[in-house]
Amino acid sequence: MGSSARPSALYFDAAAARLMVGDQGPDMNIKIYDIAITPILTGTFGVQGGYLNTTTGIKGQVGAQRFTRVVGIGKDSSGKLYVLNNPWGGTWDLGRDGGTDIHSYDCSDALQWTLQSTNFEGIAAADSGTDGAYLYSGNIIYQGSSGAGYFANTLDPITYPSDPRINLSDSSRGEHFEQLATVGSNKILVAAGQNPDIFYTFYFNAANGYIAILGATLPGTAFNTTARSRNGFCLDGHGIYGPVWIKPMQSGTIR
Numbered sequence: 001m002g003s004s005a006r007p008s009a010l011y012f013d014a015a016a017a018r019l020m021v022g023d024q025g026p027d028m029n030i031k032i033y034d035i036a037i038t039p040i041l042t043g044t045f046g047v048q049g050g051y052l053n054t055t056t057g058i059k060g061q062v063g064a065q066r067f068t069r070v071v072g073i074g075k076d077s078s079g080k081l082y083v084l085n086n087p088w089g090g091t092w093d094l095g096r097d098g099g100t101d102i103h104s105y106d107c108s109d110a111l112q113w114t115l116q117s118t119n120f121e122g123i124a125a126a127d128s129g130t131d132g133a134y135l136y137s138g139n140i141i142y143q144g145s146s147g148a149g150y151f152a153n154t155l156d157p158i159t160y161p162s163d164p165r166i167n168l169s170d171s172s173r174g175e176h177f178e179q180l181a182t183v184g185s186n187k188i189l190v191a192a193g194q195n196p197d198i199f200y201t202f203y204f205n206a207a208n209g210y211i212a213i214l215g216a217t218l219p220g221t222a223f224n225t226t227a228r229s230r231n232g233f234c235l236d237g238h239g240i241y242g243p244v245w246i247k248p249m250q251s252g253t254i255r
Helices: none
Strands: 007-013 018-023 032-033 040-045 069-075 080-086 100-105 113-116 134-136 140-142 149-153 175-181 188-190 198-203 213-219 233-235 242-247
Touching: 018 069, 113 149, 175 233
Parallel strands: 007 069
Antiparallel strands: 007 018, 018 032, 032 040, 069 080, 080 100, 100 113, 134 140, 140 149, 175 188, 188 198, 198 213, 233 242
């Protein structure tokens, strides 16, 4: 595999004498190797670049073969293929806080169904710019209509490897809580943990599609108080004014 590849899952297809390898690198797909004698790359499964591909969809948008990070591959006795994705986003406990996105394909590689679950604790804010048709969490966009579910991932670990949302050492232990403000045609996303010591602000632009770009960071001890912001917070609707209203952990005053 190439130096940029990040093998992440293996499945030995005994019926076809081939090995399927999930790749979390820039290709974001599954590599298929003929291993009858010497392993030879014979094909791939999945859109090149996965959810970051800009020719088959908007950057960040998930889809039938627009994979995020492949973590599991398997087939059943009838030959149907199952691919398990974990949406990008750092967390201290993937089993408890990580989302799951399973795709099932028939023997003709056509998508049959998906099974999606969110993390154990988090919130998603309705996008007022779309009248609530889309919901933004700290790292995932959901579509509000019935059954639509997981629509896009706002992280790009290839272009922005220092994004705090994929930093497992981040003190917030996963930014699954957020506030969203729409200012004109612009969106401002503030991502934080459940009990935030810090707020991360992100913005969006046309070139990056649904990918959120890190802006300023705001310490949770702002607004002339040393109390941590653990009794609630709200992003000002104007976005640039404030931009976060906080109720400190001390009786009385809201700042």
